[in-house]
Amino acid sequence: MTNPIAGWSHANQEHAKQIMARYPDVRSAVMPLLYIASLEHGHVTDDGMRQIAELTGLTPAQVRSVASFYTMYKRDGVGRYLVSVCTSISCFLRGADDVLTAVEEATGTVDGETSDDGMFTVEHVECIGACGGAPALQVNYEFVEGVTPDKAVALCRWLADGRPEVVRSDEMQALFGGRPSFERGPADPEGAIAAVPAFGPYGSAATGPERGTR
Numbered sequence: 001m002t003n004p005i006a007g008w009s010h011a012n013q014e015h016a017k018q019i020m021a022r023y024p025d026v027r028s029a030v031m032p033l034l035y036i037a038s039l040e041h042g043h044v045t046d047d048g049m050r051q052i053a054e055l056t057g058l059t060p061a062q063v064r065s066v067a068s069f070y071t072m073y074k075r076d077g078v079g080r081y082l083v084s085v086c087t088s089i090s091c092f093l094r095g096a097d098d099v100l101t102a103v104e105e106a107t108g109t110v111d112g113e114t115s116d117d118g119m120f121t122v123e124h125v126e127c128i129g130a131c132g133g134a135p136a137l138q139v140n141y142e143f144v145e146g147v148t149p150d151k152a153v154a155l156c157r158w159l160a161d162g163r164p165e166v167v168r169s170d171e172m173q174a175l176f177g178g179r180p181s182f183e184r185g186p187a188d189p190e191g192a193i194a195a196v197p198a199f200g201p202y203g204s205a206a207t208g209p210e211r212g213t214r
């Protein structure tokens with residue numbers, strides 16, 4: 001049988017193998033594999049879904065149904081930094097709309113779009129579970145809580161100027177955040193390298209696979 005992911009980077013192929021080995025039934029690996037495919041292709045592509053179907057024995061329709069159910073699986077190209085501004089009720093009451101407007105202006109990118117240079121994708125999202133630190137946003141799913149419009153602008157400029165390879169919640173919170181929802185523990189050494197979660201086997205700086213090109 002040919003290897004459906006033979007064209008992927010070596011690192012991403014190895015991570016896919018490690019992930020599949022964790023599950024007695026390889027079909028259960030579909031969700032983390034979708035993140036690895038996102039890193040390989042820049043987003044969830046038709047080819048990526050077909051490759052995962054071949055790897056897992058699921059049908060392409062089953063893989064597509066998982067990918068289309070969750071908003072974190074992006075079907076279109078995503079910028080280097082995905083800025084997700086929560087606009088649900090707690091954040092809304094504490095000025096989230098102004099934060100979103102500030103992010104749009106600072107990035108030159110309207111809600112739901114990607115900047116021409118591929119640097120930013122901006123989106124508004126439903127509650128991200130940081131209501132106590134409202135208003136909250138995420139950069140590549142790394143949290144920043146208690147933001148203000150001015151701090152959000154400063155954050156976007158910091159990203160655009162510094163273009164950090166890895167974004168870490170602790171660092172961004174210290175530089176641009178306000179009151180968090182709870183006392184933070186020890187600094188998290190990992191961080192996100194792309195718009196996929198930065199934990200476990202996904203896109204973390206410490207253990208994650210390689211980011212592909214858009």
Ligand code: FES
Pocket residue numbers: 086087088089090091092126127128129130131132134135136
């Ligand atoms: S309402 Fe924004 S984090 Fe819950």
